[in-house]
Amino acid sequence: MTSLLATEDLTIRFGGLTAVDGFCLKVHEGELFGLIGPNGAGKTTVFNMLTGVYLPSEGTVHCDGRLVNGMNPVQVARLGVSRTFQNIRLFDELSVLENAMTGAHQHSKINLFDSLFRTPRHYREEKRQRDIAYRLLEFMGLEDRAGLAAKQLPYGHRRKLEIARALATEPKLICLDEPAAGMNTGEKAELSALIRKIRDELKVTVLLIEHDMKLVMGICERIQVLDYGKTIALGTPKEIQNDPKVIEAYLGGE
Ligand SMILES: Nc1ncnc2c1ncn2[C@@H]1O[C@H](COP(=O)(O)OP(=O)(O)OP(=O)(O)O)[C@@H](O)[C@H]1O
Ligand SMILES: [Mg+2]
The missing domain is CATH 3.40.50.300 (P-loop containing nucleotide triphosphate hydrolases)
Structure with missing residues (x-):
């Protein structure tokens, strides 16, 4: 092995x-x-x-x-290599979906030009990240909470969101x-x-x-x-x- x-x-x-x-x-x-x-x-x-x-x-x-x-x-x-933290580290003010998207962001193929001028590539990339993040929220059973702010989640769900975000880095x-x-x-x-x-x-x-x-x-x-x-x-x-x-x-x- x-x-x-x-x-x-x-x-x-x-x-x-x-x-x-x-x-x-x-x-x-x-x-x-x-x-x-x-x-x-x-x-x-x-x-x-x-x-x-x-x-x-x-x-x-x-x-x-x-x-x-x-x-x-x-x-x-x-x-x-991805990880979660013993002390949960989420962006409290961002939504559950946006938190998961921060994981998917890592393999982003867009550059500063795409971001500044909102090129088609920017929107394609954002959709790719959103899709990955949403699939992982479904996987973790959090899709119903996608629009809530992370700080509104109960503790156990916050831990699961951290895992979803770590998985979103693929x-x-x-x-x-x-x-x-x-x-x-x-x-x-x-x-x-x-x-x-x-x-x-x-x-x-x-x-x-x-x-x-x-x-x-x-x-x-x-x-x-x-x-x-x-x-x-x-x-x-x-x-x-x-x-x-x-x-x-x-x-x-x-
Ligand atoms: N940055 C640091 N500076 C000084 N000491 C540190 C640092 N990081 C860890 N330690 C020390 O290293 C030792 C191991 O800590 P660690 O957090 O890895 O333990 P752990 O096995 O994860 O424990 P727990 O189950 O309580 O989380 C401890 O004595 C800790 O105080
Ligand atoms: Mg420890």
Whole structure:
């Protein structure tokens, strides 16, 4: 199986703190892969290095065989890596549809001239972005809310809108940072099914950070566990659940 995403000895230090230490990750194309670990383990920091937000102190990130280190977030997104944020980042005053369109904007083929003079290409491009965004709102079950301002959405729907926007960039890999945080049981069950559909129907590889063990164990094929910046386990949900180091890391943090 080919690795879509591969990191080698990824390390980052903040002052005296080594937040991620020698992290090796291989996510295969088409996989639904979980990254878990106690609070402060370094999970979001890994996402920040994968997506060009942080430059690693050491080590490499490759996506689709290309070196990601040194690229900025826009370049990484163009390469096909998209993400959502642990703290939701939407444009509150824009509509739900416009928020999703900001994702589709990334592959825009228009230039400044087209925008300034509203050329036919400008309108074609806007329609393309609108169509992609609307299809993804339908996919996420948000099409009825397309005209609302993002700030009017309840919390669970805001999380889903973030995913729709990330998908609108037409990624190969989507990195979801705690997408179920703040959701109720029913919303979590629905989200599980949606994440599966993202992989199965949209054929997007999924890398998932999530604290809800039922959700992670229920949908991930392989899981890697971080603790204090280091990998302590890698395996199937069953292997992870029975791993003494993992049990210790979680109980130790209680
Ligand atoms: N920009 C930064 N400057 C200094 N320290 C940082 C920075 N970013 C992260 N850290 C530290 O790195 C460690 C890992 O943080 P990170 O947010 O990656 O953890 P996490 O696994 O995502 O935790 P949680 O489950 O609570 O979201 C923490 O000790 C955090 O304080
Ligand atoms: Mg985090």
